Amino acid sequence: MEHVSAIVLWVAFLLYCGAFAMVLVAVFARHEGFNRLGLWLVAAAWALQTLAVALRAADAGRAPVVGAYESLTAVAWSVALVYLVLELFTRVKAIGLYVLPVVIGLLVAALVGYEAPRELEPALRSDIVVLHVIVMLTAVGALYVAGGAALLYVVEERQLKRRHLGGVLGRLPSLATLDRLIFHATLLGLPFLTMGMAAGVIRAETFDVERWWFDPMVLLSIAAWAVYAGLLWGRLRADWGGRRVAWLAVVGLVLMLVIRFAAVPYLSGFHTYGS
Numbered sequence: 656m657e658h659v660s661a662i663v664l665w666v667a668f669l670l671y672c673g674a675f676a677m678v679l680v681a682v683f684a685r686h687e688g689f690n691r692l693g694l695w696l697v698a699a700a701w702a703l704q705t706l707a708v709a710l711r712a713a714d715a716g717r718a719p720v721v722g723a724y725e726s727l728t729a730v731a732w733s734v735a736l737v738y739l740v741l742e743l744f745t746r747v748k749a750i751g752l753y754v755l756p757v758v759i760g761l762l763v764a765a766l767v768g769y770e771a772p773r774e775l776e777p778a779l780r781s782d783i784v785v786l787h788v789i790v791m792l793t794a795v796g797a798l799y800v801a802g803g804a805a806l807l808y809v810v811e812e813r814q815l816k817r818r819h820l821g822g823v824l825g826r827l828p829s830l831a832t833l834d835r836l837i838f839h840a841t842l843l844g845l846p847f848l849t850m851g852m853a854a855g856v857i858r859a860e861t862f863d864v865e866r867w868w869f870d871p872m873v874l875l876s877i878a879a880w881a882v883y884a885g886l887l888w889g890r891l892r893a894d895w896g897g898r899r900v901a902w903l904a905v906v907g908l909v910l911m912l913v914i915r916f917a918a919v920p921y922l923s924g925f926h927t928y929g930s
Contacts, residue, residue, distance in 0.1 A: 670700035733796030797844030802908025
């Protein structure tokens with residue numbers, strides 16, 4: 656079953672690549688039909704990836720979040736899910752232009768570092784850990800999308816100021832649309848980030864983890880939470896928008912990436928996805 660799961664994930668990866676190709680064609684050829692086809696391919700890829708994750712879980716006898724291969728696959732799954740939800744409810748086109756490369760990149764990193772299932776550490780065999788993982792994956796998916804929209808906003812705004820209005824720029828979502836997407840994605844992600852951090856604190860206290868509050872991963876998570884909380888406060892109470900919100904989302908994205916690719920595997924003393 657282990658190999659079946661890997662094969663299914665490879666097929667899902669190829670479908671994601673095909674979906675990205677369709678999105679590119681839709682953007683350059685201004686053909687809405689290709690965008691719909693790309694969306695259907697993403698849905699099919701996500702369904703297959705869900706099957707691959709379920710097969711991996713059945714083979715391992717636990718939640719598949721141990722080690723880099725499983726955690727990166729889970730993050731890619733979450734990002735793809737958030738993309739599908741936002742595409743469905745916001746009707747913002749060209750989201751896949753910057754979301755799908757993230758999904759594809761995460762899966763490439765996962766597949767390159769493939770490893771067989773292994774046992775879960777005793778300290779991670781807990782319902783609160785499962786809750787922590789689920790809500791954090793949702794938060795990461797939403798906040799990665801917000802960060803991608805923010806990067807696109809910054810690039811597009813700079814090009815507009817230079818009066819470069821042709822080419823791909825004219826086919827991308829407007830600045831106002833990207834601003835709304837950053838807000839909605841952050842609004843979705845921050846509550847889950849808050850719940851995930853709370854679950855992590857409960858887990859650390861339950862297992863008597865010494866000086867967990869000084870762990871680099873914890874400090875960076877608090878910094879990221881403060882950035883996203885400031886973004887929502889400014890958007891809702893101070894009428895912030897545009898460049899200021901976009902740059903806050905970019906800073907938040909950088910912190911989230913540092914947490915995942917530096918703090919978790921190299922800096923944190925206790926939070927390593929079981930690796």
